[in-house]
Amino acid sequence: MNTEELMQIALDMVGFSEIPGDSTIYVRGKDIKRVLFGVDLGVPELVMAHNLGYDCCLAHHPQGGRAFAKYFEVLWKHKPLLMNAGVPERLAEEAVSPLVETARITNQSRNLYHAPSVAERLGMPYLNIHNPLDELGRRIMDQTVRNSVDKSGTVQDVVNALMGLEEFERATTEIMIPVGRLDNGAGKVVVAHGAGTNGGYSVAKAYFDHGIGTVIYIHINPGDLKRLQEYGKGNLVITGHIASDMVGINPYLKELRKRGITVDELDRDPGLQGT
Ligand SMILES: [Fe+2]
Ligand SMILES: [Fe+2]
Numbered sequence: 084m085n086t087e088e089l090m091q092i093a094l095d096m097v098g099f100s101e102i103p104g105d106s107t108i109y110v111r112g113k114d115i116k117r118v119l120f121g122v123d124l125g126v127p128e129l130v131m132a133h134n135l136g137y138d139c140c141l142a143h144h145p146q147g148g149r150a151f152a153k154y155f156e157v158l159w160k161h162k163p164l165l166m167n168a169g170v171p172e173r174l175a176e177e178a179v180s181p182l183v184e185t186a187r188i189t190n191q192s193r194n195l196y197h198a199p200s201v202a203e204r205l206g207m208p209y210l211n212i213h214n215p216l217d218e219l220g221r222r223i224m225d226q227t228v229r230n231s232v233d234k235s236g237t238v239q240d241v242v243n244a245l246m247g248l249e250e251f252e253r254a255t256t257e258i259m260i261p262v263g264r265l266d267n268g269a270g271k272v273v274v275a276h277g278a279g280t281n282g283g284y285s286v287a288k289a290y291f292d293h294g295i296g297t298v299i300y301i302h303i304n305p306g307d308l309k310r311l312q313e314y315g316k317g318n319l320v321i322t323g324h325i326a327s328d329m330v331g332i333n334p335y336l337k338e339l340r341k342r343g344i345t346v347d348e349l350d351r352d353p354g355l356q357g358t
Contacts, residue, residue: 084344085113086208089141092342093215093335097222103214104153105145105279109199112208115139120336121349122328124211125198128349133205137347142211143328146198150211155186157214160278161286168273170293178289182282212335214277220331221277223248224299224322228272238318239265241272241297245322250330253354256323262311263297263318270296270318276327283307284314291317301327325350 086108094102117139119132124142132140145151158179165175202209224245231244242258242265245251251258273295275282281300284307290298297318303311311319329352336346 084115084342086111086115086139086210089115089118089139089339090210090212092338093212093219096335096338097215097218099215099218104156105150105213106211106215107145107149108210109146109148110202110207110209112139115208115344117345118339118347119349120332120346122325122332123350126201129198129202129205129207129209133207137207139208139210140202141346142209143213143216143332144211145213146209146211147193147195148199150213151190151193151195154190154279155183157279158182158186160214161275161282164273164275164278165286165289168271168290168293168295170289174289174293178282178285181285182280186279214279216331216335217328218277218331219334220327220329221274223330223334224276224327225274228274228299232269232272236269237265238263238267238269238297238320241269241299241320245299245320248330250326250333250355251322254323254326254352255354256326258323259321261303261308261319261321262315267318268296270294272297272299274299276301277331281307284310287311287317287319288314326352329355 115138117137118141119137120141121128122143124140125146129140145154161179162175228241228244232240273290275298281303287298299320301322302324339346
């Protein structure tokens with residue numbers, strides 16, 4: 084298998100026709116049989132993989148190059164998610180714009196070619212697959228909640244549904260409800276994931292202002308959370324970053340193994356050992 088095929092398998096699993104801005108092949112390679120996967124896989128792990136004889140390194144989170152430079156494009160994916168939930172286009176755009184602008188400015192301070200240049204020097208095929216696997220995870224989480232929580236369901240029912248997924252059931256992290264309460268009615272539920280990162284204050288507020296009762300984020304920064312707590316509307320469910328990322332990553336790694344690739348994993352929750 085080559086690096087292009089590794090990427091294509093992920094794109095095919097979600098029906099994407101092009102590689103999103105936050106994913107890229109840094110160093111191309113072929114005849115790949117042993118892959119080292121890490122949610123975060125940068126310079127130290129590249130050196131380790133080289134020393135251990137792996138023939139490809141696969142990261143989830145962006146590690147440089149185009150995946151840094153074009154990362155902001157993926158944040159716009161919050162816009163159709165908001166519109167699907169009933170937020171008018173102009174307001175959806177206003178909610179997402181601050182995230183995009185922050186990402187574009189932050190990116191100007193970053194060293195885009197550090198890890199990719201190390202991989203190149205080592206001759207190590209190297210890629211990251213971010214949004215396709217987050218989108219896969221979003222669909223699985225969304226379907227899981229839809230399958231077992233009806234209109235009269237509570238936030239507790241939403242949490243129970245998510246706990247039916249092994250990644251949450253066996254995770255070291257816990258699902259948190261930092262805004263709202265477990266015994267509240269869940270109302271309409273949105274899984275706001277698969278768009279680069281969480282939508283912070285502005286995106287959650289737009290959902291709550293337009294009839295969504297429960298927003299699911301995989302993580303949030305404390306500053307944005309404080310503002311949402313002060314706003315005091317709706318229920319916010321935080322499912323835990325790596326456990327949630329693994330919901331989309333696991334089916335993809337399973338698919339690679341099915342095709343005969345050996346995949347060893349870093350960043351695996353000890354709770355999921357042996358699965
Ligand atoms: Fe992710
Ligand atoms: Fe992540």
